[in-house]
Amino acid sequence: MKTLFRSLVTATLLAAPALTASAQAPSSAAPATAADTARILLNPTLINAVNTQSFEQFRETVRPLVARMAGKKVVALGEGTHGTAEFYKLRFWLTRILMEEHGFTQVALENTYGGALRVDAALHQRPAPALKPLMQKHLLSIWQNQETAEMLTWMQAYNRQHRRQQVSLTGIDAMFGSDDALLVQEGLSKQNPALRPHIEQLLKSTAFQDAMWLQMNSSSFKFDRKAWLSNGLAGYDAAEQLLKALPTARLPRATRETLDLTLQNSRMVFDYPYQVKFHKRESSRDSLFAAMTQLLVRQPGSKVVVWSHDAHLSRQSMDPTDNNGGGTGAFLERMFPGQYFVLATSTAYGTFAATPQAFVSPVSPMAAYPLPAPKAGSWEISLAQVSSPAFFFNTHQLGPQDAQRPQRLVGQTPTSTEQYGNYQLSKAYDALLFLRTTTAATPL
Incomplete structure (x- = not known):
């Protein structure tokens, strides 16, 4: 690799x-x-x-x-x-x-x-x-x-x-993911309370990764591979769980379709650590x-x-x-x-x-x-x-x-x-x- x-x-x-x-x-x-x-x-x-x-x-x-x-x-x-x-x-x-x-x-x-x-x-x-x-x-x-x-x-x-x-x-694209996560929070926070931990994790993971992308422009940036992998995998899983729950959410059709696209994109935000961890390859x-x-x-x-x-x-x-x-x-x-x-x-x-x-x-x-x-x-x-x-x-x-x-x-x-x-x-x-x-x- x-x-x-x-x-x-x-x-x-x-x-x-x-x-x-x-x-x-x-x-x-x-x-x-x-x-x-x-x-x-x-x-x-x-x-x-x-x-x-x-x-x-x-x-x-x-x-x-x-x-x-x-x-x-x-x-x-x-x-x-x-x-x-x-x-x-x-x-x-x-x-x-x-x-x-x-x-x-x-x-x-x-x-x-x-x-x-x-x-x-x-x-x-x-x-x-x-x-x-x-x-x-x-x-x-x-x-x-x-x-x-x-x-x-x-x-x-x-x-x-x-x-x-x-x-x-x-x-x-699927780079800075906080906008995706906030849209998910707005759309699903009033749904099943069991979804809230996944929403919170998605918000946390996107905030961490967005900050890392910004810090990469600094000469003093030190990359923490272990934290990056752990954070990304948690974010990927949160998006995955929310996608699975979306079909049962009581939402207008247009809102559901938009949230589906948002969550699909949010999962892509964490495709890089996911591919490294599970397939030992770079994300395309x-x-x-x-x-x-x-x-x-x-x-x-x-x-x-x-x-x-x-x-x-x-x-x-x-x-x-x-x-x-x-x-x-x-x-x-x-x-x-x-x-x-x-x-x-x-x-x-x-x-x-x-x-x-x-x-x-x-x-x-x-x-x-x-x-x-x-x-x-x-x-x-x-x-x-x-x-x-x-x-x-x-x-x-x-x-x-x-x-x-x-x-x-x-x-x-x-x-x-x-x-x-x-x-x-x-x-x-x-x-x-x-x-x-x-x-x-x-x-x-």
Whole structure:
């Protein structure tokens, strides 16, 4: 089994190079061959120029792309960095089109389910509460920006105008679990008194683990493996017992369904110690992402738009030896054969928002950093030569140019700009949206 520290940081997407083996790029990526580094000149017929000046102009130029997404059950919209303003804005516009025109009702972030649910409540209330404090308390800092707030504000307005067809924010991650536990307490505390010890244990275990994740950003942090295992196993068991009791609880149907999702997610929060203890292996964060997505669309007719990093949503892992190396898309393709569509987003130059903290949390500070030029032989360096500054293309039409070559996969830290995964694009994504120059997302 890999080192325990690495098994802990499997929970961190693309952590800083100094901290985890999965992030020691470019050395962790497979070495590029001579064929991989040859400059690609894309066939002009593959290029679909995109107008990003306004929503209306954007909608007209992406109609062929949306047509391929419209009939799917799960549409995944990736991000090549965790802090690019244009990636947030254009994914919002795509999500809006899918919701307004094609029956999608959920957008799922790389965020714990309970935290997203707290923010979602504000999208349905009248009068509408202020979003900023809720976002800062319940969402990871990668979502705490003006661009995400713009989408949530639109969702508030949409819900005021469409009472029968509401749209919702949700989450597929399982990191900071206190929001899950508090929702369970609110929903079940007045039920069978025998459930209260399990609720109290769940609250205790999530508080312990959340505090540990926050402390991991401190140089003085000392990991207590025994306490981590004991706490996590107790939390997992508490969530399990409450899930078993849920069918007999006297609750409205909608409340029961929400609590079921909350408890499923809460159990995932403790999957890391559970897998270490009982299966002697690391937990797969990507399989948990997929499992949570599957739960979100288990009702007939349900459709979801997923927002996460390109590396996660890809059908291929950037590092097959790392259980946080990506490949959520492979799990989703098996769960929904022919019903999964993934769009990657990528850029070459400009700025991006990042945090110096290796473990991203709701309190991680975000600031703008320069985006270095892509390395020679990468997809980005070739795509930047296309005359159009913004365009998309169907990866399955690349033909002989679809060679395996480096794709930049920037995480949440400033140093993660040197991180690459080797991809044959058609095996990783259905389409790619490229913007030559981009800017950092604007923190709230």
